[in-house]
Amino acid sequence: MRRLLPTALAFAACTADETALIDASSRLPGGATTNTLLLGSNAFASPIENLLPEHEGDFFSGNSFFNAAWVSAPASTTARDGLGPLFNARSCSACHFKDGRAQPPANGEDHLGLLLRLSIPGTGPEGGPLGHATYGGQLQPFALPDVPAEGAITITNAEIPGTYSDGTPYTLLSPTYTIGDPAYGPLPDDLLVSPRVAPQMIGLGLLEAIDDSAIRATADPDDADNDGISGRVNEVWDQQAQALRLGRFGWKADQPSIRQQVAGAFLGDMGITSPVFPEEACSEPQTECRASATGGAPEIEPDAFDKTVLYSSVLAVPVRRRFGAADVVAGEAHFHDLGCATCHTPSWTTDVHPSLPELSNQRIWPYTDQLLHDMGDGLADGRPVFAADGREWKTPPLWGLGLVDDVNGHTRFLHDGRARSLAEAILWHGGEAEAAKQAFRAAPAADRDALIAFLESL
Ligand code: HEC
Ligand code: HEC
Ligand SMILES: [Ca+2]
Ligand SMILES: [Ca+2]
Ligand SMILES: [Ca+2]
Numbered sequence: 149m150r151r152l153l154p155t156a157l158a159f160a161a162c163t164a165d166e167t168a169l170i171d172a173s174s175r176l177p178g179g180a181t182t183n184t185l186l187l188g189s190n191a192f193a194s195p196i197e198n199l200l201p202e203h204e205g206d207f208f209s210g211n212s213f214f215n216a217a218w219v220s221a222p223a224s225t226t227a228r229d230g231l232g233p234l235f236n237a238r239s240c241s242a243c244h245f246k247d248g249r250a251q252p253p254a255n256g257e258d259h260l261g262l263l264l265r266l267s268i269p270g271t272g273p274e275g276g277p278l279g280h281a282t283y284g285g286q287l288q289p290f291a292l293p294d295v296p297a298e299g300a301i302t303i304t305n306a307e308i309p310g311t312y313s314d315g316t317p318y319t320l321l322s323p324t325y326t327i328g329d330p331a332y333g334p335l336p337d338d339l340l341v342s343p344r345v346a347p348q349m350i351g352l353g354l355l356e357a358i359d360d361s362a363i364r365a366t367a368d369p370d371d372a373d374n375d376g377i378s379g380r381v382n383e384v385w386d387q388q389a390q391a392l393r394l395g396r397f398g399w400k401a402d403q404p405s406i407r408q409q410v411a412g413a414f415l416g417d418m419g420i421t422s423p424v425f426p427e428e429a430c431s432e433p434q435t436e437c438r439a440s441a442t443g444g445a446p447e448i449e450p451d452a453f454d455k456t457v458l459y460s461s462v463l464a465v466p467v468r469r470r471f472g473a474a475d476v477v478a479g480e481a482h483f484h485d486l487g488c489a490t491c492h493t494p495s496w497t498t499d500v501h502p503s504l505p506e507l508s509n510q511r512i513w514p515y516t517d518q519l520l521h522d523m524g525d526g527l528a529d530g531r532p533v534f535a536a537d538g539r540e541w542k543t544p545p546l547w548g549l550g551l552v553d554d555v556n557g558h559t560r561f562l563h564d565g566r567a568r569s570l571a572e573a574i575l576w577h578g579g580e581a582e583a584a585k586q587a588f589r590a591a592p593a594a595d596r597d598a599l600i601a602f603l604e605s606l
Contacts, residue, residue, distance in 0.1 A: 170480060174494070175471045177547045177606070178351055179510030183464035191551040192247040192350050196464045198506045203458065210459025213452050214240045214247075218418055220292050221443030227452065230443020232419035233295040233430065234288035236263050240413065240456075243346035247463050249552050250346040251560035252303060252323065259289050259301045262565065263417065264325060265342040267531055274385035275392070277533055280339065282332045282433045286416045295436040296331035305566075310575065313590040320575060322526070323566050332433055340531035340538075343564040344399050348555070350548050351514060352397070352406055353461030357498035357507045360394045363518045366493070377490050377580050379519030382542070384534045387411075387424050392534075399563040400533045401520060401542040407457045414448060414456075421446040422453045461504060465512075465547045470605045479602025482595050487584040491543045493517040515546035515606065524578020527562070539579060550604035570603050571596065 176182040181196035195207045216228050217238040223229035236259070237243050243250050243261040250261020264287040267277035279285040283298055291297040305321045312318065325343055327335055364381055371378040382395030386404045395401030403409040411424030421428055426446050430437030448456070470476050483489055492515040501507040520540040530538035541563060549570065553559050559569050567573035577585040588596060 170472070170477055171495070173511050174513045175468045177468060177513035178354060178465035179498075179512055181354065181462075181464055181506060181510060182467050184467040187466060187469070187551070188554055189246060190555070191466045192348050192463060192548060192555050194464045194466075196353075196462045196506055199462060200506055203462070203504070203506070206455045206458045207462060209452070210455035210457075213448070213456045214244075214459055217242075218420060221441045221447070223443070226444065227449070228443075230420050230447030232288075232290070232292045233428070233437040233440040234291050234298060234434070235419045236260070236286075236288055236290060236417045238418065240418075243417070244349050246555050247349040248555040249348040249560075250565065251556070251558045252343075252345065252565040255303070261346045262301070263287070263344055264301060264327070265344060265531065265533075267340045268336060269338055269340065275534055276385055277340075277531065280336070282431050283330075283335065284429055284431055287327060288419075291437075292440060295434075295440060298332065299327040299330040299335075302326045302328055312593075312596070314593060316593065318572070318575065320572055321566050321568065323564060340529075342400075342529040342531040342533075345560070345563065345565040347399075347544065348548055348552065349460060349463045351465040351512070351545060352463070353501065353504055353507045354465070354498055354510060354512050355514060355516075355518065355545065356396060356406055356461065357501040357504075357510075358496050358518065359499040362496070362499070363394060366517055367519055375490065376583060377521070379491065379517050379521055379543075380535065380540070382520055382533070382535045395534065395536070395542075396518060399541055399544070400536040401518070402533050402536075406460050410457050410460055411453070414453075420448050422448050423450045424453075458504070462506070465514075466551055468605050469550065470601070473601070473605070475598045475601040476605045478595070479598035479600070479605075482591065482599045483602055486587040486591065486599070487581075489515075490584070491517050491519070491521055491581065492546055493543075513547065516543045519543060521581065522579035523576075523581060526576055526578050529563075546603060546606050548606065550606050570600050 180198045183194035186194040218228045218231040220231050221229040252262050253259050266280050266283055268280055270278040272278035288298050289300055304324045308320045308322050310318050367379050367381050369380045382401035383392040384395040384404050386393040393404040397403040397409040411422045414420040414422045415425040415429050423446055494515055495513050498510045520536050520542055522539045523541050528539040532538050561567040561573035574588050
């Protein structure tokens with residue numbers, strides 16, 4: 149499936165810094181795995197181009213499990229029954245539409261693609277968040293007919309005005325979340341709520357193939373190098389290893405592996421039990437939930453589960469567009485000069501992947517350090533997850549961001565999709581990223597535009 153692009157030249161950046169050469173390999177952000185063929189609305193749906201023939205069948209089966217709408221048990225379609233009883237959506241693709249990214253719902257729309265993680269103050273099992281005794285760790289706004297759904301989410305947006313240093317005005321949307329109609333008793337005043345939108349699914353196996361020690365080596369928890377940036381690792385519970393491991397996936401690096409993230413999605417988002425989480429997520433007081441029929445033990449067969457994990461691991465990162473265009477080249481230099489690259493680490497080399505050799509030893513360009521950062525009051529959710537505190541978020545990869553509009557028809561960014569553009573996403577940065585944000589605010593309009601052109605080329 150692989151086709152090589154003609155070798156790109158190295159472009160000199162428009163900066164006095166002689167060392168700031170644009171690396172030709174960044175044109176293929178996923179190395180040999182890069183999707184060079186399929187852009188437009190299917191830009192995130194391609195398998196890695198070097199996918200081995202023996203993995204193709206599993207990819208396509210995994211694709212069908214990712215897109216399948218699950219049904220309530222018992223059903224004649226036993227391969228995908230067992231939905232709920234409580235759930236957020238019926239399929240993975242309802243939230244990760246076209247393997248892409250969700251946006252916050254407009255008022256009155258169903259809350260697909262944005263979910264609320266819940267906990268109460270204190271520490272839960274294995275040092276993780278302490279779920280609410282009835283509502284658990286996530287609000288499920290939908291349920292099967294005879295089971296009460298947990299509640300409804302309402303988002304209220306305040307408009308916050310601001311100005312760039314040159315006087316150009318902007319506004320930011322600041323959302324508040326309320327849970328209406330709580331079906332299982334009132335919610336406590338000190339309930340901790342973390343809103344999250346579904347991110348795009350590309351390049352995840354490559355990120356998983358970065359060696360733990362390489363990520364740990366870049367952490368600087370006490371800001372020993374005194375640059376104002378103190379990236380930290382999360383350490384989260386690994387259900388299969390029964391031990392704490394480096395957190396990698398989710399907006400707070402909540403999950404140690406794609407496998408556990410997928411199992412968590414099946415259970416928490418769709419009510420489907422799996423080999424990793426074999427028990428339905430019905431709490432003691434949720435009696436109708438506990439009395440409902442299940443679709444087998446586990447509800448997704450181990451083989452189908454493995455294929456969904458493989459699928460989630462090998463969706464390809466798309467090739468850069470407008471690579472080498474003057475504004476993009478200038479924007480890349482600004483990205484470094486404004487301090488963005490301190491957290492959005494441009495490049496990594498993957499280690500040996502245990503089961504997918506296609507992902508091994510690739511030079512990749514995700515633009516993330518995979519570490520947690522204090523992003524200030526504005527973005528804080530106040531809900532700790534293992535080592536991540538209520539102000540910290542993991543630096544998200546920036547690859548593919550310029551194609552979100554083509555794939556999903558929107559440009560909503562950040563953990564809850566509050567930013568309506570890439571510029572708004574930057575303007576929300578605070579905490580450790582305050583200096584970078586201020587540098588962006590102070591930059592001339594032409595430089596800001598070039599920076600955005602660079603981000604759109606990713
Ligand atoms: C209700 C919407 C929803 C559904 C359904 C859903 N997801 Fe997600 N997905 C999310 C959200 C929100 C996140 C971010 C989670 C977090 O930060 O904790 C996410 C994160 C992920 C990630 C990690 C991505 C990253 O960059 O860290 C993977 C992998 C994933 N989902 C796979 C799946 C699979 C496979 C399914 C179906 C079994 C699925 N999801 C179903 C909303 C959803
Ligand atoms: C201190 C580390 C840090 C610095 C410096 C930083 N970022 Fe970020 N960036 C983050 C984190 C963490 C998030 C996720 C925040 C959230 O979702 O609430 C983020 C999110 C983003 C997003 C949205 C990504 C998405 O998937 O929604 C963009 C775009 C972005 N940053 C660009 C930049 C640019 C451009 C700069 C320089 C002007 C910059 N960042 C500087 C840490 C940083
Ligand atoms: Ca079920
Ligand atoms: Ca729940
Ligand atoms: Ca530092």
